[in-house]
Amino acid sequence: MELLLKSINMKYQVGQSLIELLFAIAFAAILIPALLVGIVASREGKPQQRQRIEGVNFLKEAQDATRSVRERGWTTFAVNGTYHPVISGSQWTLVSGLETVNGFTRSVVISDVYRDAQGAIVTTGGTLDPSTKKIVTTVSWNQPYASSIDSTLYLTRYLENAAYTETTQAHFNAGIKTGVTVQATSGSSIPDDGEIILGAGGNSDWCTPNLLSQGLDLPGQGYPNAITAIEGKAFAGTGENASGLSFMQINITNTQPPSGSFNGTFDGHKTNDVFGETNYGYISTDTNGKEVVIITIASQPFTEVGYFNAPGNSSGRGLFVLSNVGYVTVGNKLYTFDLSSKTGSRPILDPDGVTLSGNGSQVYVVGNYAYVSIAGAGTELQIINVSNPSNLQIVGSSDVNGQAATDLFVDASGNRAYLATDVSASQREMFIIDVSTKTGSRPTVGSYEANGMNPKGITVVPGNRAILVGLNGEEYQVINISNDSNPIRCGGAQVDAGVNGVASVLESDGDAYSYISTSDTSSEFQIIEGGPGGSYASSGVFESQTFNPGYQTSNNRFEATFSEPAGTNIQFQVSLASLVSSSCPSTGGYTFIGPDGTTSTYFNPASGESAVFPFINYLTYTNPGQCFRYKVYFSTTNQNSTPVLNNVTINYSP
Numbered sequence: 001m002e003l004l005l006k007s008i009n010m011k012y013q014v015g016q017s018l019i020e021l022l023f024a025i026a027f028a029a030i031l032i033p034a035l036l037v038g039i040v041a042s043r044e045g046k047p048q049q050r051q052r053i054e055g056v057n058f059l060k061e062a063q064d065a066t067r068s069v070r071e072r073g074w075t076t077f078a079v080n081g082t083y084h085p086v087i088s089g090s091q092w093t094l095v096s097g098l099e100t101v102n103g104f105t106r107s108v109v110i111s112d113v114y115r116d117a118q119g120a121i122v123t124t125g126g127t128l129d130p131s132t133k134k135i136v137t138t139v140s141w142n143q144p145y146a147s148s149i150d151s152t153l154y155l156t157r158y159l160e161n162a163a164y165t166e167t168t169q170a171h172f173n174a175g176i177k178t179g180v181t182v183q184a185t186s187g188s189s190i191p192d193d194g195e196i197i198l199g200a201g202g203n204s205d206w207c208t209p210n211l212l213s214q215g216l217d218l219p220g221q222g223y224p225n226a227i228t229a230i231e232g233k234a235f236a237g238t239g240e241n242a243s244g245l246s247f248m249q250i251n252i253t254n255t256q257p258p259s260g261s262f263n264g265t266f267d268g269h270k271t272n273d274v275f276g277e278t279n280y281g282y283i284s285t286d287t288n289g290k291e292v293v294i295i296t297i298a299s300q301p302f303t304e305v306g307y308f309n310a311p312g313n314s315s316g317r318g319l320f321v322l323s324n325v326g327y328v329t330v331g332n333k334l335y336t337f338d339l340s341s342k343t344g345s346r347p348i349l350d351p352d353g354v355t356l357s358g359n360g361s362q363v364y365v366v367g368n369y370a371y372v373s374i375a376g377a378g379t380e381l382q383i384i385n386v387s388n389p390s391n392l393q394i395v396g397s398s399d400v401n402g403q404a405a406t407d408l409f410v411d412a413s414g415n416r417a418y419l420a421t422d423v424s425a426s427q428r429e430m431f432i433i434d435v436s437t438k439t440g441s442r443p444t445v446g447s448y449e450a451n452g453m454n455p456k457g458i459t460v461v462p463g464n465r466a467i468l469v470g471l472n473g474e475e476y477q478v479i480n481i482s483n484d485s486n487p488i489r490c491g492g493a494q495v496d497a498g499v500n501g502v503a504s505v506l507e508s509d510g511d512a513y514s515y516i517s518t519s520d521t522s523s524e525f526q527i528i529e530g531g532p533g534g535s536y537a538s539s540g541v542f543e544s545q546t547f548n549p550g551y552q553t554s555n556n557r558f559e560a561t562f563s564e565p566a567g568t569n570i571q572f573q574v575s576l577a578s579l580v581s582s583s584c585p586s587t588g589g590y591t592f593i594g595p596d597g598t599t600s601t602y603f604n605p606a607s608g609e610s611a612v613f614p615f616i617n618y619l620t621y622t623n624p625g626q627c628f629r630y631k632v633y634f635s636t637t638n639q640n641s642t643p644v645l646n647n648v649t650i651n652y653s654p
Contacts, residue, residue, distance in 0.1 A: 047144050055104060055139040055149050061085065062108050062137045063151065065092035070155050074653055078133050083108045103143060109136040113154060121154070127597075130554045130624055131653065132156045164547050167647035169194030172542070179462075179506055179540025180634055185646065198536040198634050198642040199506075206465040206478050207491035209514075215523030216260045220245045223524045224517040226274040226283075227457075227501040234260065234503065234515050236525060237271030237283050246271045247283050249297055250525055257529055258513060266295045266302040273319040273362070280305075280342055284316030284328055291316030292328050294342050308337040308346045311353070318362035318372065325349065325389045327370055329360025334372055336389040354384055354392040362407050366414040369395075369438055373405035373419060380405040380431075381419055383438050396435070398442040401427035407457045407501075409466075410435070416484065417442075418466055420455035429455050430468050432484045448479055448487045457501040459514065462537035464637075465490070467514055469499035476502075476516065476528065482637075493528065495520075506537060536642045539635040543592075544648070546584045547628040553652040554624040558613045560605075560632075561646040567638030570645065571602035572613070576625035584627035592631045602633065628652075 065085035069092055070077045077094075084099035084106055085092050098107045111134045114126030121132075133155050140148035166172065169192050172182040177199075185193040218224065222244015224236035232252055238244025247266040252258050269285035276282070281295040281302070291314075294306035310316065314331035321327070324340040334356060336349040358377025363370055368387035374380050380403075383396035403422040410417045415436040421429050430448040448466075452473030460466050464482040469475060475495040481487045497520035506512040514528045555576060562570050573592035577585050594601030595613075605611035628650055634643050 048147070051103075051141050051143070052147065052149070054102075055141060055147075058101075058104055058106050058139045059137050059149055059151060062106055062139070063135075063153065066094065066108055066135055066137070067155065068092045069094050074131075078110070078130075080110050080112060080133075083110065103141050105140045107138050109138070110134070111136070131556055162549070162553075162653065163649050163651050164549070165647055165649045166544065167194065168192040171545070172196050174545040176543040177540075178542075179537045180542050196542050196632065196634075196645040198538075198540045198636060206461055206467075207480065209476060209478060209491055209493045209528050211476075211493055211495070211526060211528050215520070215527075216250060216262060216525040217522050218245075218248050218250075218262065218524045219265055221521060223500065223519045223521060224248070225500045226271060227503050227515060227517040227525075228274055228276050229503040229505045229515050230276055230278070231505050231507050233263075233276060233278075234525065235274050235276035235281055236501075236517055237274040239271045239286075246285070246293075247274065247281050247295055247302065249276070249281065249302070252515075252527075254507060258527060260515075260525055260527060264297065264300055264302045266304065268304070269293055272315060272317050275319050275321050277321065282319055282321055282326065284319040286315040288313050288315075291330055292319065292326060292337070292346075294339075294346070296342070306341075306343045306346055308335075308348070310335050311348070311351075318360050320363045320365050320370070322365045325386075327363045327365055327386070329356070329363055329372060332356045332359050334360055334363060334370065334384060334392065336386065336392065349389045350392050354394055356382055356394075357397070361405055364408055364410045364417075366410045366412065369414060369435075371408060371410050371417050371435065373408040375404035375406070378402060380421060381408065381417060381433060381442070383435060383442070385438070395439045396437075396442050398431075398433045398435075398444065400431045400433075400444055400447070401429070403427065403429070406455055406470075409458050409460050411460060416445075418458050418460055418481075420458040420468060420470075423450065423452070423454040423470075423472075429453070430458065430466070430479065430487070432481065432487060446481070446484045446487045448489070450477065451489075453477065456499065459502050459504045461504045461514065462506055462512055462539075464538065467502055467504070469495075469502040469516060471498040475499045495526075512537070536636055538637070539633070541634070542632045542645070544630045544632075547650060548584050548626055549652065552578070552624050552626045555628060556651045556653055558603075558630065559649040559651065560611050560613075561648075562605075562611075563644045563646075565638070565641040565643070568634075568636040568641050568643040569604075570635075570643040571604050571633040573599075573602055573631045573633075574613075575629045575631070577627040578625050579627065590627075590629050592629075 062085050083094035086095045113129045113132040113134050114122055115129050116122050116126050135153050138150040169182050172194050179199050180196050181199045182194050185195045222238035225239045226237045228235050234250040236248045245265045245267045246269045249263045250260045251263045252260050269287050271283045273284040279298040281297050283293050289309050290307040291310040292308040295302050296305045310330040316328050318329040326337045326339050333353040335353040337346045357379040358374040360372045361375040362373045370384040370386045372382050379397045380400045381398040385393040385395050403424045405421050407420045417433040417435045419431045428447040429450040431444050432446040434443050434445045453470045454472055455468050455470040457469045466479040466481050468477045474492045476493040478491040479487045480490040497518045499516045499518050501517045504514045516526050573594050575590035575592045603613045
């Protein structure tokens with residue numbers, strides 16, 4: 001038994017040793033290959049690490065060389081392509097193509113950069129940014145095995161930035177001023193330093209009117225019942241007295257104060273309304289077959305060259321011309337006629353016209369809408385869509401005091417209509433109507449009592465003032481319409497002979513006066529200005545002279561220093577053009593745009609004293625270019641305050 005146990009124990013020990021041996025062999029089979037791989041990798045990793053370190057050094061050297069070339073000049077640097085850096089003399093240069101040095105291949109690839117509307121860099125779409133380049137630097141090697149490293153950076157213009165600044169009165173006076181003026185900058189140490197502000201809203205405080213002594217006696221014995229004006233010219237017509245003349249033109253000097261002089265006449269019809277342009281005058285008449293007569297005034301004598309024969313037998317009344325379309329009220333109709341040519345019988349555009357609620361006394365057109373004042377009906381104002389002059393459509397109306405409407409004025413925005421009506425013992429005679437929406441019944445937002453005057457004409461002048469004229473009472477009344485819900489009289493003048501019509505023009509230099517036609521047979525045409533303590537015009541525009549450095553440049557940014565007191569606003573647009581026949585374009589060759597590259601937007605800085613506008617976000621127009629202009633838009637809702645532009649700087653790069 002003992003021998004048997006010893007035999008079993010011996011066998012067990014032998015089996016255990018065998019198992020241990022098998023485990024040792026299996027472990028070695030796993031471990032030895034890993035050790036061998038590690039040893040091999042270690043032997044190869046050191047050379048690869050050395051290659052990578054040297055490759056990184058090559059890459060950094062190429063980056064530094066590229067920056068060095070950029071800093072010596074953008075024009076020679078910013079040419080797309082593949083390059084490698086080479087030392088030439090004592091400085092780096094970029095040579096076309098790849099290079100291979102000590103087993104390393106190195107390249108520098110320069111390419112364009114595009115940005116979206118927000119200025120962010122994009123890989124597809126967008127607009128070209130001529131002042132930024134994408135730089136991709138790559139270093140590669142094949143031993144001990146193929147590898148590469150690369151970097152991407154963006155370089156912008158660094159040197160060669162130049163600046164042109166306008167700040168003197170001479171700079172600004174070389175531009176085009178409409179409703180703005182240039183004055184010396186108070187306290188400035190810069191010789192001739194200037195600034196731009198809004199012009200005067202008439203030379204004047206409209207609320208203290210001053211009837212100038214230079215009244216003009218017009219030819220004939222009649223007095224004009226219709227008057228209109230453009231800069232430098234006024235036009236009048238006589239309808240209520242057979243001894244008067246059909247059409248008269250008065251030249252107006254651009255002086256302070258201005259004076260009027262008789263220039264020429266046309267006769268042969270009884271005139272009910274008049275409209276004037278630079279080379280043509282238009283009158284609406286009682287003549288059946290020629291309800292509108294077209295007169296050439298480009299040379300003497302004034303002669304009839306064309307006419308419009310409206311349907312029916314009624315007389316022409318209210319008259320307006322816009323672009324190549326004429327508008328005339330005839331009885332209770334509004335008609336349109338073609339003025340693409342002025343000569344001969346002018347064809348009707350909408351044969352049916354549009355039927356009004358009563359006789360149309362006056363018509364005023366702004367944009368795609370005509371506004372007609374109505375005499376003898378419960379509706380005193382109607383709004384007609386004239387976007388298609390061959391298919392007129394009434395879209396809105398306003399009912400005020402039940403009296404006949406005699407005249408109207410519509411502001412340039414088409415948001416407010418100002419209506420004058422016959423005198424009423426129990427109702428007001430001047431109404432401000434909200435026409436910002438054209439359809440439906442339009443509400444009255446404010447009204448004014450004329451205190452016994454029977455209104456014949458109305459106009460609105462800079463500084464939020466309306467002028468109402470007529471017969472009896474105080475014949476010339478100035479109304480403060482700053483708060484259009486509460487218009488109030490702020491001044492006036494007695495014109496005992498009576499005032500039959502009024503017109504006003506804001507001149508390009510900021511001057512504005514009102515012109516009135518009166519029943520004074522020795523002084524039918526008169527000019528009225530405000531008194532001392534002038535107010536500012538409500539808006540104005542400054543267009544700069546052309547900046548031409550003499551060669552094509554890339555314009556980087558536009559900087560302006562300005563101030564915006566409460567109630568004022570200043571906006572900017574820019575234009576960049578290339579040469580045309582070796583010269584910068586004339587005034588008409590510039591398209592002014594805002595941040596999105598369109599004419600409908602503006603650089604509108606927050607209220608402050610300076611602003612910088614990068615030229616990155618709107619490169620849908622030519623950049624680089626050579627001929628640069630900027631335009632500044634001034635406005636105020638406070639007649640006693642104006643925005644002020646002090647200086648402008650254009651940053652550009654060759």
